[in-house]
Amino acid sequence: MNNDCIFCKIITGVIPAQKIYEDDKVFAFLDINPVNPGHTLVIPKEHFKNIMETPPEILCNLVKVVQKIAPAIVKATDSEGFNVGINTGSSAGQVIFHTHIHVMPRRSDDGRALWKGKEYGEGEIEETAEKIKTAIG
Ligand code: 5GP
Ligand code: ZN
Numbered sequence: 001m002n003n004d005c006i007f008c009k010i011i012t013g014v015i016p017a018q019k020i021y022e023d024d025k026v027f028a029f030l031d032i033n034p035v036n037p038g039h040t041l042v043i044p045k046e047h048f049k050n051i052m053e054t055p056p057e058i059l060c061n062l063v064k065v066v067q068k069i070a071p072a073i074v075k076a077t078d079s080e081g082f083n084v085g086i087n088t089g090s091s092a093g094q095v096i097f098h099t100h101i102h103v104m105p106r107r108s109d110d111g112r113a114l115w116k117g118k119e120y121g122e123g124e125i126e127e128t129a130e131k132i133k134t135a136i137g
Contacts, residue, residue, distance in 0.1 A: 038077035079105035
């Protein structure tokens with residue numbers, strides 16, 4: 001529990017939220033500002049600031065819950081599919097620094113667009129792959 005963390009306060013009930021699922025390790029509730037109604041946040045009950053700080057077995061628990069509840073979210077909201085997202089770091093749009101997975105129900109007519117891809121320059125894709133492989137070690 002981190003006393004400064006909004007999501008820790010949601011888990012303990014200090015801040016109200018629409019809980020849709022809970023087990024001993026994982027909590028899931030509706031995002032207050034949804035991409036579409038039913039947009040859900042799946043979080044570990046233990047506080048970690050992002051996925052890199054979260055133990056792999058806890059991440060597995062989160063993904064298992066995503067797999068369990070996503071079809072129910074889609075069905076209940078009369079959706080057709082869903083996006084899963086994890087924003088990591090401010091530059092990637094992370095605002096709440098308690099690990100969370102977004103599950104966002106989608107319909108083909110919902111007017112929400114995905115990012116458009118950009119092109120690599122000459123030789124850039126190979127150079128990028130080499131740099132990443134070197135960084136992985
Ligand atoms: P991030 O941008 O960090 O990946 O996502 C944080 C999400 O938490 C946002 O989509 C935001 O709408 C949601 N959020 C922030 N504060 C609250 C809150 O007090 N209650 C609920 N239910 N969602 C929140
Ligand atoms: Zn927290």
